[in-house]
Amino acid sequence: MTVPYKTYLTEKELPKQWLNIKAFMSDVPPLVDPATKKPCTLAELSEVFCTALAEQELNVTDKYIPIPPEVSDFYKLYRPSPLVRAYGVEKALGTPAKIYYKFEGNNTSGSHKLNSAAAQIYYAKAQGLDAVTTETGAGQWGTALAMAGAYFGIKVKVFMVKASYDQKPFRRNVMAVYGADVSPSPSELTAAGRKILQAHPNTLGSLGCAISEAVETARADASGKTRYVLGSVLDQVVLHQTIIGQEVKAALDKLGETADIVIGCAGGGSNLGGLAAPFFAEKLTGGKGARIIAVEPSSCPSLTRGQYRYDFCDTAKTTPLAKMYTLGCDFIPSASHAGGLRYHGMSPVLSKLYADGLMEARSYRQTEVFAAAVKFARIEGTLPAPESAHAIKAAFDAAEECKRSGEAKTIVFGLTGTGYFDMKAYDSFLSGGMTDGEPTDAELGAHRQK
Amino acid sequence: MTVPYKTYLTEKELPKQWLNIKAFMSDVPPLVDPATKKPCTLAELSEVFCTALAEQELNVTDKYIPIPPEVSDFYKLYRPSPLVRAYGVEKALGTPAKIYYKFEGNNTSGSHKLNSAAAQIYYAKAQGLDAVTTETGAGQWGTALAMAGAYFGIKVKVFMVKASYDQKPFRRNVMAVYGADVSPSPSELTAAGRKILQAHPNTLGSLGCAISEAVETARADASGKTRYVLGSVLDQVVLHQTIIGQEVKAALDKLGETADIVIGCAGGGSNLGGLAAPFFAEKLTGGKGARIIAVEPSSCPSLTRGQYRYDFCDTAKTTPLAKMYTLGCDFIPSASHAGGLRYHGMSPVLSKLYADGLMEARSYRQTEVFAAAVKFARIEGTLPAPESAHAIKAAFDAAEECKRSGEAKTIVFGLTGTGYFDMKAYDSFLSGGMTDGEPTDAELGAHRQK
Numbered sequence: 001m002t003v004p005y006k007t008y009l010t011e012k013e014l015p016k017q018w019l020n021i022k023a024f025m026s027d028v029p030p031l032v033d034p035a036t037k038k039p040c041t042l043a044e045l046s047e048v049f050c051t052a053l054a055e056q057e058l059n060v061t062d063k064y065i066p067i068p069p070e071v072s073d074f075y076k077l078y079r080p081s082p083l084v085r086a087y088g089v090e091k092a093l094g095t096p097a098k099i100y101y102k103f104e105g106n107n108t109s110g111s112h113k114l115n116s117a118a119a120q121i122y123y124a125k126a127q128g129l130d131a132v133t134t135e136t137g138a139g140q141w142g143t144a145l146a147m148a149g150a151y152f153g154i155k156v157k158v159f160m161v162k163a164s165y166d167q168k169p170f171r172r173n174v175m176a177v178y179g180a181d182v183s184p185s186p187s188e189l190t191a192a193g194r195k196i197l198q199a200h201p202n203t204l205g206s207l208g209c210a211i212s213e214a215v216e217t218a219r220a221d222a223s224g225k226t227r228y229v230l231g232s233v234l235d236q237v238v239l240h241q242t243i244i245g246q247e248v249k250a251a252l253d254k255l256g257e258t259a260d261i262v263i264g265c266a267g268g269g270s271n272l273g274g275l276a277a278p279f280f281a282e283k284l285t286g287g288k289g290a291r292i293i294a295v296e297p298s299s300c301p302s303l304t305r306g307q308y309r310y311d312f313c314d315t316a317k318t319t320p321l322a323k324m325y326t327l328g329c330d331f332i333p334s335a336s337h338a339g340g341l342r343y344h345g346m347s348p349v350l351s352k353l354y355a356d357g358l359m360e361a362r363s364y365r366q367t368e369v370f371a372a373a374v375k376f377a378r379i380e381g382t383l384p385a386p387e388s389a390h391a392i393k394a395a396f397d398a399a400e401e402c403k404r405s406g407e408a409k410t411i412v413f414g415l416t417g418t419g420y421f422d423m424k425a426y427d428s429f430l431s432g433g434m435t436d437g438e439p440t441d442a443e444l445g446a447h448r449q450k
Numbered sequence: 451m452t453v454p455y456k457t458y459l460t461e462k463e464l465p466k467q468w469l470n471i472k473a474f475m476s477d478v479p480p481l482v483d484p485a486t487k488k489p490c491t492l493a494e495l496s497e498v499f500c501t502a503l504a505e506q507e508l509n510v511t512d513k514y515i516p517i518p519p520e521v522s523d524f525y526k527l528y529r530p531s532p533l534v535r536a537y538g539v540e541k542a543l544g545t546p547a548k549i550y551y552k553f554e555g556n557n558t559s560g561s562h563k564l565n566s567a568a569a570q571i572y573y574a575k576a577q578g579l580d581a582v583t584t585e586t587g588a589g590q591w592g593t594a595l596a597m598a599g600a601y602f603g604i605k606v607k608v609f610m611v612k613a614s615y616d617q618k619p620f621r622r623n624v625m626a627v628y629g630a631d632v633s634p635s636p637s638e639l640t641a642a643g644r645k646i647l648q649a650h651p652n653t654l655g656s657l658g659c660a661i662s663e664a665v666e667t668a669r670a671d672a673s674g675k676t677r678y679v680l681g682s683v684l685d686q687v688v689l690h691q692t693i694i695g696q697e698v699k700a701a702l703d704k705l706g707e708t709a710d711i712v713i714g715c716a717g718g719g720s721n722l723g724g725l726a727a728p729f730f731a732e733k734l735t736g737g738k739g740a741r742i743i744a745v746e747p748s749s750c751p752s753l754t755r756g757q758y759r760y761d762f763c764d765t766a767k768t769t770p771l772a773k774m775y776t777l778g779c780d781f782i783p784s785a786s787h788a789g790g791l792r793y794h795g796m797s798p799v800l801s802k803l804y805a806d807g808l809m810e811a812r813s814y815r816q817t818e819v820f821a822a823a824v825k826f827a828r829i830e831g832t833l834p835a836p837e838s839a840h841a842i843k844a845a846f847d848a849a850e851e852c853k854r855s856g857e858a859k860t861i862v863f864g865l866t867g868t869g870y871f872d873m874k875a876y877d878s879f880l881s882g883g884m885t886d887g888e889p890t891d892a893e894l895g896a897h898r899q900k
Contacts (some may be wrong), residue, residue: 428801
């Protein structure tokens with residue numbers, strides 16, 4: 001059979017459940033209350049998160065969790081996303097490898113983030129809430145949440161990392177079209193923001209800092225009708241993103257293909273966790289499974305240079321503690337253009353799987369990532385987000401490896417989004433003004449637990 | 451059967467031919483040489499256009515023209531595009547109408563323009579040329595051409611209407627990623643540009659003016675290896691865009707649906723011509739066919755307030771004469787945000803069909819168009835291009851008509867592209883600073899043939 005360029009599942013073939021990878025694992029370290037050092041309870045988490053989401057966060061038993069019909073209907077606005085055969089890249093590289101990518105950028109938020117935004121906003125609505133607060137790095141999560149908020153009728157307040165707010169002037173206009181309220185972070189609106197601004201008046205912000213502000217704002221609503229929502233890191237977000245991996249698996253099955261290597265960029269880890277979930281599940285149930293590779297920027301190398309330990313999820317130390325690979329919650333990465341990957345920690349689930357040897361990790365410098373992005377755009381047409389381009393670079397390298405070894409492996413990578421709002425970054429790369437911003441060992445050491 | 455949200459054709463079902471609507475018509479007035487007043491010959495047109503494209507321009511006999519396999523392969527990078535059932539809009543309007551839209555925005559150029567860019571660049575390559583020159587209004591055509599140029603290995607020189615160049619700073623960065631060279635128009639690079647700048651130093655430019663510069667630049671290449679390409683108006687471009695309408699027809703057939711009303715925005719007319727071609731063909735071969743509605747901005751109302759006569763395609767009067775609805779080739783519309791619709795004329799084929807009563811036309815004010823765009827984005831998720839939003843507004847109105855009459859008509863409109871690079875326009879609308887820029891009768895009168 002000739003494999004088409006793009007494989008779409010039909011609506012009937014869309015997954016009806018999320019895959020709860022934690023139920024396939026044992027001994028996943030729980031979120032912990034920093035005061036009592038005890039595992040967080042449902043009651044505690046429900047003060048900050050929607051109750052249904054807090055339940056999902058704590059669920060270690062159900063292997064599959066049904067997708068509510070309202071969320072499935074929302075998914076149908078932009079899903080299924082295509083699994084694309086990168087014939088052009090294969091030819092350009094002269095590799096015997098078969099390269100596939102799952103493209104999540106065909107929606108206005110421009111990325112996979114919408115998969116979890118739809119779920120989180122739906123549960124907020126179902127609980128009778130009025131509003132949610134959140135942070136956004138690259139702006140894709142904020143846009144996704146704004147879209148879902150407009151659809152379900154929930155107010156959205158976004159704290160946008162200042163680096164991205166400045167780099168991407170039109171991002172906030174998109175969110176405004178959907179009726180969201182956006183502030184640069186750190187801001188003067190919260191105690192956490194004011195404290196950080198006092199200590200670092202010229203800071204460009206970080207996801208950790210924006211999280212602090214969003215959590216504080218949600219808690220400050222005396223009516224109790226506001227909750228905080230998060231676009232990555234948490235187990236619930238990885239859960240929602242498993243729609244990606246399940247679609248990939250179903251499409252590969254349809255094509256009679258088996259993935260040998262699965263590659264995803266990793267900031268907070270939800271994209272990679274969602275993409276790789278069915279492949280992890282295979283390994284965890286005794287199957288051979290694929291090699292799974294996490295790709296991160298060398299400017300924020302939590303897996304490759306971080307420590308596996310309990311740490312706060314935010315800069316102001318207001319969240320529960322999560323056991324994860326971390327650079328230290330007070331580490332603020334350089335102003336890389338892959339705003340969505342500028343996070344000090346990593347999904348606790350992925351961290352455990354990495355610690356257990358079920359996943360590999362590697363980091364790339366920003367300039368080599370953009371070189372891969374431009375090459376990809378010229379061959380395949382699609383202009384990738386800087387975050388996604390990390391996976392492209394790793395896929396190119398894996399395909400080159402196959403060329404050297406002569407092996408016709410099947411490589412699947414996640415093309416998480418488009419770079420339409422990242423043109424300043426591309427301009428900086430093309431004009432030769434881009435730097436890599438890798439931290440020195442001494443810089444990382446200052447944030448390490450001794 | 452339950453109709454899915456999105457209907458995708460398979461690769462095998464993709465049209466293998468373009469539909470040449472002129473071969474279904476009689477007495478289509480030809481392009482005319484302004485000096486001799488005689489129909490342009492193939493030899494004359496081939497000096498400016500690629501030979502194969504000049505042949506297509508003159509072809510009034512072949513009802514179908516095969517799509518070259520290389521172009522079909524390029525199409526597969528981003529086609530088939532989905533036919534989407536707008537369940538959300540139907541519900542929000544409370545209309546008995548069934549609303550479908552054909553979404554052409556799922557590619558980096560952000561619009562349907564890529565359908566003709568791929569064809570034109572392919573023919574340039576096949577002819578052994580080095581480079582093409584062109585104009586771009588909203589920037590979508592220039593981006594499309596840059597993408598196709600990178601893929602096939604042809605240099606692309608773009609003259610971008612200054613209004614858009616200023617409004618959309620990141621557009622030229624996208625074209626740069628694909629290796630294109632972009633100048634604002636009018637420029638000092640050509641005699642036509644210098645002349646217009648001398649007369650109107652503060653002009654924001656127009657498509658007509660940018661065409662003059664691009665044609666002059668192509669002619670100036672002494673090697674003979676450069677040709678001019680155009681993103682709309684010409685019959686060849688309408689021809690390539692019939693991939694849209696044929697896909698629509700095939701998808702409707704699959705669903706067992708018949709279109710009652712077909713709606714498209716019309717600037718130069720290629721999108722609407724391509725979308726409606728199979729429906730015109732039905733009417734021209736004795737079928738009932740659908741109502742076909744052209745939608746234009748009230749700031750540039752060529753069909754609704756123009757004259758049907760021979761006129762130049764550009765401002766500097768360097769092109770052949772085309773018989774079309776025109777506001778006069780020296781009419782420069784106000785700086786509307788729908789840059790892709792700021793053209794003084796209209797596709798000669800569509801003009802003839804309109805004159806013959808096979809098509810209706812209406813115009814909308816910019817502010818009501820943006821109100822419809824924001825409403826659509828909040829319901830359906832997709833953020834439309836300002837040009838496409840003209841069709842949305844007309845579809846809303848047609849659906850409201852159905853609500854009043856109680857008729858469950860099937861409405862199909864073309865959602866030609868996304869508005870990611872139009873955020874200044876949305877910002878202007880949301881902040882209340884947008885005006886409509888309709889020309890007065892006196893202003894139009896100054897450019898009319900008496």
